Amino acid sequence: MLDAERLAILTESAKYDVSCSSSGSKRANKQGGLGNASVGGICHSFTPDGRCISLLKILMSNDCQYDCEYCPNRRSADVKRASVTPDEICELVINFYKRNYIEGLFLSSAVFTSPNRTMELLTDTVIKLRKVYNFNGYIHLKGIPHADDALIMRAAKFVDRMSFNIELPSEKSLKLLAPQKTRESLILPMKKLSTALTYDKENKVKKGGVIPAGQTTQMIIGASPESDGQILRLTEALYRKMGLKRVYYSSYIPVVESPKLPTVGAGLLREHRLYQADWLIRFYGFDVSEICDEGENLSPDYDPKCAWAMRNMHLFPIEINTAPLEMLLRVPGIGAKGAYRIINARRFCALDFDNLAKMRIILKRAKHFITCKGKFYGSESGNAVKAALMLDGIKETREQLSMFSCSSVALSALSGEI
Ligand code: SF4
Structure with missing residues (x-):
């Protein structure tokens, strides 16, 4: 029987893994209150049909043989x-x-005894859950670097999602901060899983297939010196070459003292900007080279789409009733859903600003980049546009930490509409 003390240790130890949207909250319970968002234990994930489900998030062991700084x-x-x-x-x-x-399980582990033994026990757990306990709920399993391929591929047949944490954005930083892990030990199993997924897809394998919910990974941001440009290039390669479902960014928090680590955290704003750029790569048709140069960081003042639009003012304004989808997706204030709504609606009538407002287009941003039936309501001056968007960016900076406000910023954090 699992006692409360071990449960507390193993759920607390798992809480720094950010593969779920509820990680990172610091709101603890008050005396006489109910609920506590800062303890580990239950996390949330989103299914492909958009449902939010609760997962038990736990490590099998926190007794690690490795010494990641x-x-x-x-x-x-x-x-x-x-x-x-x-x-x-x-x-x-x-x-x-x-x-x-x-409704499901998020299972990970420190590397105890050996990578193979750890992976073997994790695999035993998921097989038992499926075969002995008949559990058909969602399972997300973390893979163990350096474990045998055969073990990893066996586990992949019983879980919905698997992930190997890429940990740090470059091999050099991995050597410095996680010397027992190698880039190959993280990338090769991801490649194997990606090949198996492609095979299943091409051969329409359903029963007996691997990880139907695909694979994800996580990167620590700000523990090492890589720029946002480098991080996003790696992200783009992971999406385009390995077909990953998500790359999660975990802003570095100095929870341990080490001369090899910065003394201050990377901050949630940097993480937020990276997520915005990530959405541009996945859903808005942007190449990373359009978002950020390799050695540069994203601007803290503007979201990356606004920053791109201001660098390319010569392409605007575009007429909302005739512009192609690719350009609608590039207008600040028009999200992916909004762009598709415009394309559908304009088949029936020419759209004006009132129509756009009803479609939840953020006109205070979009008006500088569009015309409706030839009319332009934005500012002609590039400086005035910059100032207006910067004000919006500052508001976003202040609001982006709240997941619970009704602001458009909080909605954008959840839906990726930018
Ligand atoms: S991050 Fe490194 S030290 Fe921490 S549990 Fe994983 S392998 Fe062990």
């Missing part, structure tokens, strides 16, 4: 250690599921 669970850290068995995890998942606490 930035990690609170590393070998040399002075923290309480705990481990659980596959059966203990299975029973916990089933009990929580029956009580309606969770």
Whole structure:
């Protein structure tokens, strides 16, 4: 039976993995209050049909043989250690599921004993859950670097999603901060999974196929000196060459002291800008070279789409009733959904500003870049446009940390509409 102390240690140790949208909140419970957003345990994920589901987020062990400089669970850290068995995890998942606490499992582990033994136990757990406990809920499994391919591919047949954390944006930083891991030990299993996914897709394999929800990865931002331009080039390669579903960015937080690490965190604004650029690459048809030069960082003052539009004012304004989809997607204030709504609606009538407002286009941004039936309501002066967008950017900087406000910024963080 899994006791409360081990459960607390292993859920707390898992909380720095950001592959779910609820990670990172610091709001603790107050005396007499209900709920506590800062403790680990339950995280949330989104299914392909947009539902938000609760997952038990836990490590099988935090007793790590590796010594990654930035990690609170590393070998040399002075923290309480705990481990659980596959059966203990299975029973916990089933009990929580029956009580309606969770709908799925996010299972990871520190590397205890050896990579193969760790991967073997993780694989045993998911196979038991599926075959012995008949559990058909969602499972996201973290892969263990340096584990045998055969073990990884076996686990991939029983889980919905798998991820290997790429950890740091360059091999040099990986050598410095996570010396036991190599770039190959992280990239090669991702490539294998990607090949298997492509095979399943081409051969229409459903039953017995691998990871139907695809693979994701996570990168720590700001623990090492790579620029946003370098990070985004790696991101683009992971999406285009490996077909990853998501790249998660985890802004570095100095939870351990080390002369090799910065003493201040990277800040959530940098992480937010990277997510915005990530959406541009995935859904708006941008190449990374249009967003940011290799050695540069994204502007903190403007979102990356506004920054691109201001560098390319000669392409605007565009007429909303005739512009191609590719250009509509590049207008600040018109999100991907908005661009498709415009394309559909204008088949029936010519659109004006009132129509756009009803489609939730953010006109205070978009008006500087569009005409409607030939009319232009924006500012002619590039400086005035810059000032207006910068004000918006400052507001965003202040608001972007709140997931709970009703502002358009909070909505954009969830929906990626920029
Ligand atoms: S492998 Fe590295 S990052 Fe993972 S738990 Fe161990 S020390 Fe932490």
